[in-house]
Amino acid sequence: MLAFIARSMAKPSGLLKPVVLGKLPGRYLAHQEGLPHLPVPPLQQTLDRYLLALQPIISEEEWNHTKGLVDEFRKPGGVGDRLQKGLERRARKTENWLSDWWLKTAYLEYRLPVVVHSSPGVVLPKQDFLDQQGQLRFAAKLIKGALDFKTMIDNETLPVEYLGGKPLCMNQYYQILSSCRIPGPKHDSVVNYAKGKKPPTHITVVHNFQFFELDVYSSDGSLLTTDQIFTQLEKIWNTSLQTNKEPIGILTSNHRNSWAKAYNNLIKDKTNKESVRSIEKSIFTVCLDSPIPRVSDDIYRSRVAAQMLHGGGSRWNSGNRWFDKTLQFIVAEDGSCGLVYEHAPSEGPPIVALLDHIVEYTKTPELVRSPMIPLPMPKKLRFNITPEIKNDIEKAKQNLNIMVQDLDIKVMVFHHFGKNFPKSEKISPDAFIQLALQLAYYRMYGQVCATYESASLRMFRLGRTDTIRSTSVDSLKFVQALDNPSKQNEEKVELLRRATQAHRAYTDMAIKGNAIDRHLLGLKLQAIEDLVSMPELFMDTAYAVAMHFNLSTSQVPAKTDCVMCFGPVVPDGYGVCYNPMDDHINFAMSAYNSCAETNAARLAHYLEKALLDMRLLLQSTLKSKL
Template identity: 70%
Template sequence: MTKPTCLVKPVSLTKITGRYLVHQESLPKLPVPPLNQTCERYLSILEPIVDPEALKHTNRLVEEFQLPGGVGERLQKSLERRASRLPNWLSDWWLNTAYLDYRLPVVVHSSPGVVLPRLEFTDSQDQIRFTAKLIAGVLDFKSMVDNETLPVEYLHGKPLCMNQYYQILSSCRIPGIKKDSVVNHALSTDPPTHIIVVHKYQDGRALTENELYIQLEKIWNTFPQPNEEPIGILTSNHRDRWGKAYTNLLKDKTNMISVQEIQRSIFTVCLDAPMPQVSNEMYHTQAAVQMLHGGGSQWNSGNRWFDKTLQFIIGEDGTCGVIYEHAPAEGPPIVALIDHVVEYTKKSEMIYTPTVLHPMPRKLHFNITPEILKDIEEAKENMNTLANDLDVRVVVFCYFGKNVPKSYKMSPDAFIQMALQLAYYRLYKLYCATYESASLRMFRLGRTDTIRSASTDSAHFVQAMDDPAMQNPEKVRLLERAVRAHRAYTDMAIQGQAIDRHLLGLKLQAIEDSLAIPKIFMDTSYVKANHYKLSTSQVPAKTDCVMCFGPVVPDGYGVCYNPMETHINFAVSAFNSCADTNATRLASALQEALLDMRSLLDQTLKSKL
């Protein structure tokens, strides 16, 4: 790992000091939904996924929970008081519950990857040249952050919270024994001015693109041999084990200095060795594997620092993408940065001009004791087990894109979600709790809530779709109704009126108030409702890319998609250790469902024209 010289552009005269703060303070606070509304909607989302007897029992618990003067009302009032005194009643709880308290490895279980379009490199110079442009593009984006000139984003005419954009550069997750933390060094009195380049296990004015190229070339040519041990693979381990290894690692002063340089860096660039050659059909799938975990210790998993918020990966074979640590941000800000960088790299070729002679990039050194070596070997073994267990399939669905649902006046996202419900039902003959991420960025420090894609309306459509006794017009009617219901739930969620974060808040409030956990949270229905066998996300981008992530439960799937105008990029994941799941099988069923739904609409609605 080597550290180049100063990269940060000076603050511009166009800096709009205080613009970020003024914008943030003008945003509304996240509301606390009415208790009876959440209880009623909670029961409705259980209908397709819970059997009738269990639902009767849950109904009784929910009635008891919301009795006047009861525990539900008491917790609701406590939560409303919390909301009145904090900028966002949920954000700290969510950061801790979803990320920092989570002890499974961030690799696969938490950190998403992004597969970018494949590049054509004729030699290592091409790889270095593109990397220099990419670094310059990220730093160009950073200058907008530093100067507070990032364009404010809007949804339905309302401004969105921009906080996550200010968290993704110069930040890093720090391991702990029982809980992690996140540090954003951009907020320090001495913000970082360097990046880390990981190659084979890397004061003053900013470097030009040409100078970046020269520094990268020095790294490539001067440090051709890998370190004896891939120290970065420690970051892939179970968080408690990594926390213990981290404490041990930092006992050595040299190690502590090197680790701090990595943590303080603006971002990380990973110059990867080529992965095994595969067919063109399987290229995107292998690229997803490389982004998510690097392929195992024998390939590129040691060429990472998985705690770093942003890692750009550029392989010798032209594979390119990103892996990011999820705690500071959701996918949309990451993709917005990527869109900016990709456009930047398309600018005219570098102009080679005489440059100032810069010092050599500084190699980061580690002293590997027998105890640290043992930790590395354990991390390698666990990483390889996890890599072998992950089952991924990326598909470029080329038959149509968001143009077709739009032509029938349907939400493309809702249309795809109904196709997912149909595909899953065809494989398993049942419905499952389905998570789709909804942005809460209309509110200050907003993160996400859950869109519940499995509904009574989706179940009615799915049942009808393959029923030979059902006429096509009725199937279309049920599809349209399911799409509208999904769209309505989505709108409700982004307005802060969904049920999942509210229920979580009530549960966490009980813990904070030292009360017994209410019975509705100990109920099997609640457990089933939160066992997401389908964990999904739409992450649209201007770039022809796709985000990918692992399943959130051992017997489930992770599904991410980017609907382009005339095609759709899908990434489906599962675990090989579960005999009931298969990523390729679900990907095939999803494609078939999309084609069948289009055929249904074409045959039924076009015939009326």
């Protein structure tokens, strides 16, 4: 989902073993095998489109220099040709030529903390419970809803998703439960316990920095009822009232190399190792958070987004997490709730589909009153804290608090209209929002920048993402024209429509496997694998500019009135995620306080104005025709 490509420019550290994605028998496998393989786009097509994508973001002089490098690279029988043939060979031999490489370069070899830099958060609608009973009842219902979804995955009754009449790869759904990221000294790995001989039957519950193993299946293999889960959560709550425990979970927020060292040190102790394994194997984690500090309504949502991403710092809820766990549901005493997920196994849409299911489930009345069969006490996971581990925790706290202070996040609910307005104008809502972002950025900085929007490759077997490059020759013409008084409104509307159509065309090209970014990455990684010297094309300044995504964006539509959020992918950039509802749009914008040039609230202000000005433009020309 995110623009990790910007970070994957360093040379991968050696060749890694491919991650084996477990297969399930029956319908799932038959469906997967019916999906097409990801194509390798034609080399000349990608190079032409690369030059076109560079036009709005570099000078003419730089462009001419790069064109020379591209012409050299594309010569028949030259280096580009050789690398292309290598990629085509790889595509013939593998299920998906990109998926293993992408998992490694975008995630497992990426060494910055997963917190803020990689893991997205989701803010769910605020619940109205006001006490601990309400919190635990909702948490029990949420757990039951997630387990209901798990049953569909286990039974392979999960409905296959379609896009434009084509079935999508469902593999990511089978990777998100009972999985965890494991830190390593140079690269991490992801383990999935769902496919083992004895799949896990427990979840992890965290309260006051203390971890518990909660079995959610009874001895006869049936799921616990919501009432029974609630009773077990009450036991956990009452056993963990003291907060004076070491926040062991905060270790998972550290730089991956530091965490790998601390991890190896932590699991030397047998008790610690057993506790860590229990967390890693659990189906998912539920974090029962203390309330966030009271703030005014206008900044409340932004504070919740920060809580979902990082937990608010060592004084608040950051120790109430195990950030390597793929799924962590968060339910706080004040009614704020949501999720943070480790990004390696999945993109946003499967996570949001799971959340939509859970939110619907929490609204259904409970009919079954369970017989109160006494259940065993949930197992408290114990940790022996040596002075060395204590020291690791203190360092992780300091680093996390710096990160928390640095993240500037703003959630904006745009109330003036939603996706119904652009639809009424026969414009793609996504293209309309992306063009508004281009306009907002141009008005703030007087120039456009490389912009990343994630496109799903799930039409293909094991497909992940490619990049929709929202900055185009057409989008630049529109943003330059809009505030130009010498241009007529009719011309501006024509430019707006042309720019949104160009975005729509690039999107269609990307989801069909014909975008340029993953192909260029593949050629670069092929050069590393073939041990040939790195082609000039990838050492060029223009390539660095093209991969420096000042705007990293993602549309994650949901039925639920929620919004996903993530950190910027470059120090001087923005992370922008949005969920277009019928009559409003939820936005989450992030930036770093350490960069004087960026400000999330300022971008929100300019974006709101851009959306309103674009509507006004379309409406004014409509009126003049009447």
